[in-house]
Amino acid sequence: MRTQQHPQRNDPTQGFTVAAVCRLLARAAVAAVHAPSVLNTQPWRWRIEHDTALLFADRDRGLSTIDPDGRLLTLSCGTALHHACVTLAAEGADFTVESLPSNHDPDLMAVVHYDGPAPPSPAAVPLADAIMKRHSDRRSFAARPVPDEALDPLRGAAERCGAHLQVTWSRDLADIAAAAALAADAEFTDPAYRAELAAWIRRPGEARDGVPTDTLSDAGPRKIPLRDFRAIGYPSGLHSDTDVEDQYARYGIVVTDGDGPGDWLTGGVALSAVLLTATVEHLATSTMSDLVEHETARQAVRRTLGGVGYPAIGVRIGIPADGAAPARAPRRLAREVVEVLADPLWDEPALTPPPAVR
Ligand SMILES: Cc1cc2nc3c(=O)[nH]c(=O)nc-3n(C[C@H](O)[C@H](O)[C@H](O)COP(=O)(O)O)c2cc1C
Secondary structure, eight states: OOBOSSOOOOOTTTTSOHHHHHHHHHHHHHHGGGSOOGGGOOOEEEEEETTEEEEEEOGGGOOTTTOTTSHHHHHHHHHHHHHHHHHHHHHTEEEEEEESOTTSOTTEEEEEEEEEEOOOOTTHHHHHHHTTTOOBOOSOOOSSOOOGGGGHHHHHHHHHTTOEEEEOOHHHHHHHHHHHHHHHHHHHTOHHHHHHHHHTEEOTTSOSSSEEGGGOOOOOSOSSOOOOGGGGTOOOSOOOOSOTTOTTOEEEEEEESOOSHHHHHHHHHHHHHHHHHHHHTTOEEEEEOHHHHSHHHHHHHHHHTTSOSEEEEEEEEEOOOSSSOOOOOOOOOHHHHEEEESOTTOOGGGGSOOOOOO
16 A cells, blocks of 8 residues: 555546446445454444545544553554555555545544556455455464464565564563553453443344454463453353464564554554455464553563564464354444445445455
């Protein structure tokens, strides 16, 4: 994805009608419905206007206790932005992204300008295919090591998005685990945190957002503890009979060069790139933000990584366990998230996302 502050635009709809360009941008926004988000809050809205797609944060879906600064909300918008851009590039569109345009609505996260047709990007096509295949896999991974070189494409994906994926060394795992435990202690003793977490945990089929219990896993002993959703009284819906200690999991931290809202958006873009690239590489992933939610824990992770850059989010990576894939988290309807202006030919069925691939 290219970004520039002052895009030079010329004849953007060449060869296409305005309606066709609107539809192309809307398809990208619809694909972005499947982007991962903190507690599956899906905290974004899209507005398609002629040759432009505007991505807004939906702060009504923010987490005031877990995420008071909107860091994870902005990361989540970044994953949606990347999903949309990958879709556009795979469909054969040239486009420019303005991130956090100044002097605008503070909720405006990005503006995607359509610049004209282009050959489908060979790099984007497999990532776009991976959108419907990716899902969080919180089960223990298969008892097979992930070769170091298998992680290179994931590192490269983060770099191309302007961030870094630091894969933790074994010697650092104890420190990162201590940071996770510290975050868990601080959070689970806070009734407001427990209430907010509980508000976004769902029974299967109950809602089109939130985390359904059948996507959770046994949060038994792990090298780095997973967020313990059961601590609020919901049983796990998944039981893995493979390696319960998850010994073969690798852990990466998406690191950004700065620590402001623009960096958080970049972190989300990079997170999406890492997760989709892992899917292409037949690796399973789950995301871990508890490591960075609590200031002391985040600083501890930063020190462990050598104090260079700012930890944005953690990713657990491994070879998927045999057996049925984990249940899928639901998504909001496209028409709840995507608004299309200035397309008299727009028809509602086009907003229906394609069926999920399991
Ligand atoms: C910013 C962010 C933070 C997340 N934090 C966690 C986390 O701490 N623990 C976890 O199990 N999943 C976490 N997730 C994964 C989401 O819960 C998941 O994406 C969402 O439930 C949708 O499910 P899916 O990834 O299977 O599509 C996070 C995702 C994002 C984008």
